Amino acid sequence: MSDGYDWSLRVRDLVKVFNQKVRANDGISLTVEPGEVYGLLGPNGAGKSTLVKQVIGLLAPDAGTIALGPHDLVADPDAGRQLCSYLPQAQMPIASFRAREAIDITGMIRGGDAAAVARRRDELIEALDIGEWRNTLGARLSGGVRRLVGFAMVTVTPGRVVVLDEPTNDVDPLRRRLLWQEVRRLGDAGVAVLLVTHNVLEAEKAVDRLAVIDRGRLLAEGTPSSLKAEDRGRLRLQVMLAPRSETPPLPPFVEHHTRVGHNLMTVIVEAQAAHAIGWAQELIGLGIAEEYALGATTLEDVYIRLTGDVEAAGREVPG
């Protein structure tokens, strides 16, 4: 950076304990570089929101440090609030604001001057394709549009760090793409984007690097392909079981499996693909299964292996 400071977000050995026993963050260290979109993945209750609330100064850690540029964000939470924009998971309190107004006021609260905020607001409204609601009161907006207005509110005058907690909740598939393009633009402008989600497939497409956390600990970190590298030589065999079927006995080439509803997901050794297809066809022949699909392993398989969170596997992810 031209001013000589390190504008990466540096979290070191962060510990946050609730009620003297729940270790919501249990020694987490990570670095988000300027220009990077960094995903924080984990099941509900993994400690993701606790982590970002400490970054923006709403919670104080029990141990560890958070630094950004020359600032210690633990000692100086005001600096955290000035330098980090935050889109919380809950909806924005803008029932009586017109969409345009909500974006303008937060842009100016964040220090943007009126003219620059107005230009960037128009640009965001166009980029997110929400022009038809620009003068609509928040109370009359659908959940998805309100979410997009919230995104515009926190990025109209972005901080050094932009924290997005499940930004695409309720957003339709087409506008999700538009939102991800804007997230990428923030990165291109040198903003460090910290994306909190449990939507694995979406994260895989949107992030440069990611961390998987569970029970307050960081389980793995890297680019999506580096995390998938461990699964090289493996394939994913997905079997749709017939209604009311028990999970059939699994052959030895199945390395692990999860079942959500009728959907049996298995990870198999690639060299055994022919046997696996034979097994799946046999299940269909016996009426235990209805169809199957064989494909490359995805980040989702890595995620399930690390966290055991099968909920993510059953989710349909548009966009």
Added chain:
Amino acid sequence: MIALTPPTRLRSGSGYWWHSYRMMVRWELTGLRLVLPVTVMVQILTGAGFVLALGLFFGQVPPRAALFVSTGVLVLTLVTIGLVLGPQLVAQQKAEQTYDFLWSLPVPRTTAALAWVTTNFILGLPGMLVALGVALLRYDLDLHVSPAVVPAVLLTLLTGTMIGYALAHALGNPMLIAAITQLTIFVILGFSPINFPADQLPGWLAALHRWLPLAPMADTVRAGLTVGVVEGVARSYLVLGAWAAASVAVTAAVLRRRG
């Protein structure tokens, strides 16, 4: 495409403070837009209603009673918003989980608190003025408005708003906040020497009110509007001033607190 430039230095100083304050007042007023007309109307009707109801109750109202009620109602309209509506709004923010976003906004905490006091003033002022006007029309009041009414009104507003604010922010549970505000309004309307002299209360309650902020609020405001009605106003200013300082200090501490 606009070039985005993330900030490299922190804002500070009086320009930053003043800008933040103006923006937060705008945020509060816009946020209340849907309920603003109703709230102001309720304040006006409550204030005027109190003044007129007294006449309906007694027919012939003694001048001293008319004077007490007419001046006491101003305090009611000033403090009910801060002590009741304010905490309820915070409880709502906590219940809807929008609280975190509001507290992540990069403004000095003092500007958020002062913007709320200002908003209370804007919401309460019409009711206060209408109540006074109605009282003047209905009763033959012997009012002597002195400049002392200004600090009295501002101190009353500040204290009432900050007590409600500190309470709402300090308590985590929205239901508890709602219960306490119900109790507060009950005590204010029924058992506080605001609309009547303290000597009409049981001795122990009158003694207690010497140290609570409500009676001093009524005394200081009333002293700014009348002559020879209020005794010992200096003590009332001292008690009220102490409550104001304490409520501001507690608010500051609560707002700095992190979980």
